[in-house]
Amino acid sequence: xxxxxxxxxxxxxxxxxxxxxxxxxxxxxxxxxxxxxxxxxxxxxxxxxxxxxxxxxxxxxxxxxxxxxxxxxxxxxxxxxxxxxxxxxxxxxxxxxxxxxxxxxxxxxxxxxxxxxxxxxxxxxxxxxxxxxxxxxxxxxxxxxxxxxxxxxxxxxxxxxxxxxxxxxxxxxxxxxxxxxxxxxxxxxxxxxxxxxxxxxxxxxxxxxxxxxxxxxxxxxxxxxxxxxxxxxxxxxxxxxxxxxxxxxxxxxxxxxxxxxxxxxxxxxxxxxxxxxxxxxxxxxxxxxxxxxxxxxxxxxxxxxxxxxxxxxxxxxxxxxxxxxxxxxxxxxxxxxxxxxxxxxxxxxxxxxxxxxxxxxxxxxxxx
Ligand code: NPQ
Ligand code: MG
Numbered sequence: 378x379x380x381x382x383x384x385x386x387x388x389x390x391x392x393x394x395x396x397x398x399x400x401x402x403x404x405x406x407x408x409x410x411x412x413x414x415x416x417x418x419x420x421x422x423x424x425x426x427x428x429x430x431x432x433x434x435x436x437x438x439x440x441x442x443x444x445x446x447x448x449x450x451x452x453x454x455x456x457x458x459x460x461x462x463x464x465x466x467x468x469x470x471x472x473x474x475x476x477x478x479x480x481x482x483x484x485x486x487x488x489x490x491x492x493x494x495x496x497x498x499x500x501x502x503x504x505x506x507x508x509x510x511x512x513x514x515x516x517x518x519x520x521x522x523x524x525x526x527x528x529x530x531x532x533x534x535x536x537x538x539x540x541x542x543x544x545x546x547x548x549x550x551x552x553x554x555x556x557x558x559x560x561x562x563x564x565x566x567x568x569x570x571x572x573x574x575x576x577x578x579x580x581x582x583x584x585x586x587x588x589x590x591x592x593x594x595x596x597x598x599x600x601x602x603x604x605x606x607x608x609x610x611x612x613x614x615x616x617x618x619x620x621x622x623x624x625x626x627x628x629x630x631x632x633x634x635x636x637x638x639x640x641x642x643x644x645x646x647x648x649x650x651x652x653x654x655x656x657x658x659x660x661x662x663x664x665x666x667x668x669x670x671x672x673x674x675x676x677x678x679x680x681x682x683x684x685x686x687x688x689x690x691x692x693x694x695x696x697x698x699x700x701x702x703x704x705x706x707x708x709x710x711x712x713x714x715x716x717x718x719x720x721x722x723x724x725x726x727x728x729x730x731x732x733x734x735x736x737x738x739x740x741x742x743x744x745x
Contacts (some may be wrong), residue, residue, distance in 0.1 A: 378458040378488060382414035383449055383743040385441055388736040390672065390701050397515040399542035399570035400431040406670050406700070407738075409437050410728075411444070411483045415458075420487025421724060423675035424479035425642035432568065432669075433475075433596070433617060433643065440476035445743055448473070448480050453745045460485040464646055474620060474645035481646040482678055490723035495681070497718045497725075500651050502684030506715040510536035510691035511699055512566065512668065515545050519552045526553055529699075533714040536562040536588070536691040542570040547581050554585050562691065566591035569617055573601050576608045588690065589614040589636045596620075602633035612636050616667055620644060622652045629662060636690070640667040641682065642675075650682055658687030668693030673706025677724040680709065684718045705733050 390406045397403075409424040424444075426435040451466050452458065463481040470477070489499055511534040516522040526537055537557075539549055546565070553563060564587050571579065571593045579593060589612045594601045596617040606613045614636035619625045621644055628634050637657050641650040657664040666683035669675070676697060683692045694716055697708035706726040709716045719725025 378415050378491070380413050380415060380453050380458065380745040382412070383453070383745050384412040385444065385741045385743060386410045386412060386737055387437075387441075387739045388672065388705060388733070389738050390703070390736055392670075392700055393698070393702055395514070396670070396700070398540045398566075399515070399568045401429070403427075403670070407437055408672055409441055409479065410672070410674060410705070411479050413483045413487055415487050415491065418487045418490040418723075420483040420485070420490065421674050421728065422479040422481070422483030422486065423671055423678075424475050425640070425669035425671060425675060426475040435473065435475045440473065440479070443470065443473045443476050444480060445741075448476055449743050452480060452484065458484060460488050461648065464648060475642040478642045478644070478646040481648065482641075485647065486723040493722045495720055495725055496647070496678060496723055497681035497684050497720070500647065500681055500685060502681060502718060503686045504684040504718065506712070506717050507666075507680055507683040507688070507694055508535045508691040509694055509696065509711055509714055509716050510534060510538060510562075510665075511695045512538045512693050513540065515540045515542060519549060522549055523552060523556050526557065530557065532696075533711045534695070535714040536564070538564045538566055538591070538693065541565045541567050543575070546579075550582060550585050550587070559586060562588055564588040564591065564614075566616070567593045569593070569595045573604060576605050579605070580609055583610040587611050591638060592616040592618065599628050599631050599633040602628070603631045606632055606634065614638055616640065617643070619653070622649060622656055625653050626656065629660070636663045636665075638667040639664055639682065640669060641678065642669055643667075647678060647682060651685070654682070654685050654687045658685075663689045665690035666692030666694055668695065670700050672701075673697060673704045673709065673726050674724060674728070676709050677706070677719050677726040680716050680718050681724070703732055703736065705729065705736055
């Protein structure tokens with residue numbers, strides 16, 4: 378396989394409602410899509426980097442730059458392009474995992490479409506639908522939070538994740554438990570907003586029977602997470618820290634987490650994400666698929682991944698309508714609290730030309 382066309386496309390998607398986390402508030406998503414073509418097929422990839430380097434060190438202009446200058450030329454130069462060859466060919470570039478993942482996904486999609494194989498099938502999916510959870514942003518008030526959670530539960534979401542930060546943690550969790558009861562599958566995500574000095578305070582979450590607390594401490598602090606886990610009954614789950622299978626194996630060996638959030642972008646690609654799945658599945662480590670406010674392109678890939686047998690908890694694989702009134706593809710919809718896994722070749726979804734045109738802010742052709 379050889380690339381005949383490469384296109385970097387930026388799309389801007391206004392959010393249905395502002396989404397606030399401990400690292401900032403988003404009102405729109407600025408997304409980099411990658412389109413490649415070969416003699417036989419077209420492939421799409423999505424880069425999950427945000428507009429600003431707040432969730433992680435990557436950001437969308439940086440991803441576009443490293444793709445244009447280093448990653449795309451390295452892949453275009455490969456004599457026999459194959460999905461498994463992408464990550465090794467990009468190994469000379471340190472970091473930039475989200476940019477690498479977008480490129481690997483576009484190549485995978487083209488390769489699978491040319492062969493009539495679905496991404497879910499290729500990865501080893503065993504389910505036709507995946508349970509959907511939803512991530513609920515930090516709100517100004519408890520009544521607003523309770524209304525939002527009630528709306529998501531009415532829509533059918535099977536698990537609620539509350540974003541937390543210092544000053545918005547015990548009270549919202551207590552209020553949600555009080556209103557919706559102990560049976561509600563409930564977890565929290567701090568996006569690295571705490572320090573080990575907050576351990577006693579965070580132990581105040583223990584009586585609420587949460588599924589997990591996600592990434593309380595900074596990305597690099599595995600030992601801190603291990604110490605914190607010793608002081609909490611609530612299972613610690615890592616997100617930002619899990620940048621590779623090796624990082625996950627180290628975290629598990631240290632006792633830094635008991636549960637793993639899998640995000641392909643954060644780990645450099647869906648193939649590395651599948652290897653993390655395999656490790657966790659073999660060891661019986663609970664696992665779930667995270668989300669980065671993807672368009673239908675990245676969402677389709679996440680849903681395919683989440684259909685593997687080791688995903689034992691509902692993911693942040695929400696319906697498109699949780700974030701967007703208009704998506705670049707046909708929207709993913711909730712049916713009985715689940716999303717259907719696409720069956721068609723590759724991602725099984727395609728951008729809709731009209732929606733794509735309406736949302737596009739720039740297109741750049743890169744010579745293959
Ligand atoms: C998380 N996602 O699990 C992330 C955080 C997140 C669904 O909670 C732009 C770029 C906006 C990256 C918003 C969810 C983002 C983003 C949230 C990441 O930690
Ligand atoms: Mg997270």
